[in-house]
C-alpha cells in the first residue's frame with residue numbers, strides 16, 4: 001500500500017448516476033476504512049482537530065477504526081457532533097481538518113470525512129445510538145429552526161438534562177439538509193431522518209408547522225409559555241435575485257424553489273408537487289447551491305450549463321462537487337454574467353442574454369472582481385433559468401422580537417463565543433447570524449450557544 | 460392533530476371545513492392564510508383563513524377542487540386529519556387591525572367578492588361587524604349554484620348585494636357592474652377590498668381607479684413554503700418585486716401587475732391537470748395526451 005495515497009473510494013459510474021438520484025459516493029467497506037485509518041500518524045499535536053469547527057477528537061476515533069472497534073469510534077465522534085453521517089458527507093473537509101492534516105504535506109491527507117461517514121453509517125446499520133444521560137435540570141429552552149444549528153444546540157442541551165423544544169416552520173425537520181441538499185449527496189430517509197431521530201432520542205421535542213413570528217412570537221415563548229432561554233437557528237432562507245429584466249418570467253426559479261420542489265416535496269420521485277424540470281437549463285452562480293441545482297436538473301433530464309461571472313479558480317463550490325458535476329456532463333460557461341432574460345410571447349423564458357467578463361485588479365479583500373467586457377454580449381437559448389445567487393436571513397423573527405439587534409445585511413447580531421444576542425436570554429447561531437455558510441459552522445455555533453445557555457443558567 | 464370537526468359542501472366543487480389547528484388560532488387574524496398538506500408526500504396548498512374560533516382552537520377553510528391535491532383534501536371526512544397545517548401566514552388585513560380601528564371607522568368600505576373569494580371576505584366583514592364597523596358587500600359568482608354564505612354575510616352586513624353573471628340570482632351582471640350601479644345611484648365609497656379570481660380583481664381595480672376608490676386585493680399566487688424561502692409567489696407591485704406570502708397577500712390593487720400575475724399562476728396548469736387525471740383515472744393516464 002502506498003502510504004502517500006488515499007485508499008480509493010467507490011462511486012456510482014458518472015453516466016449511470018447522471019440519470020438517477022441514488023447517492024454518488026458509495027462509502028468505504030470495513031477493510032478499506034481500516035486500511036485508510038492506518039495512514040493516520042496519531043499526531044501528538046493533531047492539527048486536524050484544530051481545523052474542525054466542533055473539535056472532534058479525530059486521531060482518537062481513527063485509532064478505534066484501525067482497531068476495528070467501530071462502536072467506540074462512534075462514541076468518540078458523538079461526544080462532539082450530533083450529525084456525523086451528515087458531516088461526513090457534506091463538510092468541506094478539504095479546507096478544514098483534511099486541509100491541515102500532516103499527511104497532506106507530502107501526499108494526500110487522511111480521508112477524515114470519509115472515515116467519519118463510515119463510522120456513522122456503521123452505527124446506523126447496527127442500531128447503535130448516542131448515549132442519553134444526566135439528571136433533569138428542569139429548565140425549559142426553546143430552539144427555533146431544526147437545521148444543523150438548532151439540532152446541535154438542542155442535542156447538546158438535552159444531553160445535559162435541559163428540557164428542549166424545537167419549533168420548526170416546515171413540516172419536516174432538517175433545514176437545508178432536507179429542503180436544499182439533494183438526495184444523491186445526502187440521502188434523506190437513510191441518513192438525515194435517522195440523525196434527527198437520534199436527536200429526539202436525547203429527549204428533544206420537535207414541533208413542526210410552527211412559524212415563529214407568526215404562530216407564536218419569541219416574546220410570547222418567554223413571557224407566556226415558560227421558556228427561560230431561546231436559541232435562534234432559523235438559517236438564511238431568503239433567496240436573492242439579480243434584478244435584471246425578465247426575471248419574473250415563467251421558467252425563472254430561485255434555486256431554493258427548484259431544490260425544495262425536488263428534495264423536500266420529492267417532485268423528483270413524481271410525488272404530488274409539480275416541477276418544471278426544463279429541457280435546456282441555465283444555472284446562474286458558482287456555489288454548492290448552484291452545483292446542486294445543476295446536477296438536479298441534469299438528473300431530471302435537462303441539458304445544463306452553469307454561468308458564473310468569475311473563473312474556475314474562484315468557483316466557491318466544493319472541489320468534489322464541481323468535479324462530480326463535470327463528470328456527469330454539466331457544462332460551465334465561466335467569466336459570463338446574465339444581463340437579461342428573454343421571454344417569448346406567452347411570457348415564458350426562451351433565452352438569456354449574457355456578457356463576457358474579465359477579472360480586474362484585486363479589491364480590498366484581495367479578490368479580483370469581475371468587470372464587463374464592452375460589446376461582448378451574446379444570447380444563449382434556454383427554457384429555464386435557476387438563480388443560485390445566495391440567500392440572506394428572513395426578517396420575520398427580527399421584526400417580531402422586541403430588542404433583537406440585526407446588522408445591515410439582516411443578520412442577527414450575536415457574540416461569536418457563546419451566541420449571546422442583544423436580548424437577555426436569547427442566543428443565536430448558524431446562517432441566521434453569519435449569512436449562508438456551512439453545515440459544520442452552523443453546528444459549531446449551535447454548540448457554542450448551548451454552552452452559553454448552560455452558563456446563563458448557572459449564573 | 461389537525462382533525463376535521465365539520466365538513467359541509469357549499470356548492471359544486473366547493474367544500475367548507477372546520478379544522479383543529481391550535482398552532483394557528485392563537486394569533487391568526489382576517490386576511491391571513493394557512494398551508495395544508497394531506498399524505499406523507501402531499502403538496503403544500505395555501506388556503507385563506509375564512510373564520511376562526513380561538514377557544515375551540517378551530518379554523519374554517521374553504522376548498523375548491525381544482526387539482527389532484529385539492530381533490531384529495533375534499534375527499535377527507537369529519538374525523539379525518541390533515542397531515543399538516545401551518546400558519547397563520549402572511550399579514551393580517553390592515554383594516555382588521557385593532558390599532559387601525561379608529562381610521563377604519565371613518566371609512567366607507569365596500570367589499571367585492573367573487574367565487575371562492577366570498578369566504579375570506581366574510582371573515583373580514585365579520586371582524587369589522589364585531590368591532591362596530593358596518594360595510595357594504597358585493598358578492599357574486601357565475602351562476603346561482605355556485606353561491607354560498609348569503610345568509611351568513613347578511614348577518615354581519617346591512618348592505619349585501621348578490622350578483623350572478625348569468626342572472627340566475629340577484630343582480631344580473633358582474634361585481635363591477637353592481638359597483639358601477641351603486642356609484643351611479645350616488646353612493647360613494649372610499650375604500651374597496653376585492654377578493655376573487657385574478658381576472659375579476661383586475662377589472663375591479665380598473666373601475667375603482669376611474670372612480671378614485673383606494674383598492675386592496677388579495678393575491679393567490681403559487682406557493683411552496685409560504686415563509687419567504689422560495690420566491691415562487693413573487694409578483695410585481697408598482698415595479699417592485701414582492702413575495703405574496705410575506706409581503707402580502709394583500710396589496711394596493713392599483714399597483715399590482717395583474718397580467719404578469721395571471722401568467723405566473725398558470726405555470727403548472729398542465730402538470731396539475733395531468734396529476735388530477737392520474738388521481739381520478741389511476742395509472743392508466745400516462746402519455747398519449749401530449750401533456751404527459
Ligand SMILES: Cc1cc2nc3c(=O)[nH]c(=O)nc-3n(C[C@H](O)[C@H](O)[C@H](O)COP(=O)(O)OP(=O)(O)OC[C@H]3O[C@@H](n4cnc5c(N)ncnc54)[C@H](O)[C@@H]3O)c2cc1C
Pocket residue numbers: 090091092144145146147148149150167168169170173174175176177180181182210211212213233234235236237259288289292318394396397429430431432436437438439440442
Ligand atoms: C443547496 C444547498 C447546498 C449546500 N451544500 C452545502 C455543503 O455541501 N456543505 C456545507 O457545509 N454546507 C452546505 N450548504 C450550507 C448549509 O446547508 C447551511 O449553512 C446550514 O444548513 C445552515 O444551518 P442552519 O441550522 O443555520 O440553518 P438551516 O439549515 O437553514 O435551518 C434553519 C431552519 O429554521 C427554520 N426556520 C426559519 N425561520 C423560522 C421561523 N420563523 N420559525 C420556525 N422555524 C424557522 C427553517 O425552516 C429551517 O428548517 C448548502 C446550502 C444549500 C442551500
Ligand code: SF4
Pocket residue numbers: 039040041042043046047048049058059062100101102103110112
Ligand atoms: S493531522 Fe492527519 S495524520 Fe495527524 S492525527 Fe490528524 S488525521 Fe491523523
Ligand code: FES
Pocket residue numbers: 681682683684685686687688689690691692693702703704705
Ligand atoms: S411561497 Fe415561497 S417565498 Fe412565498
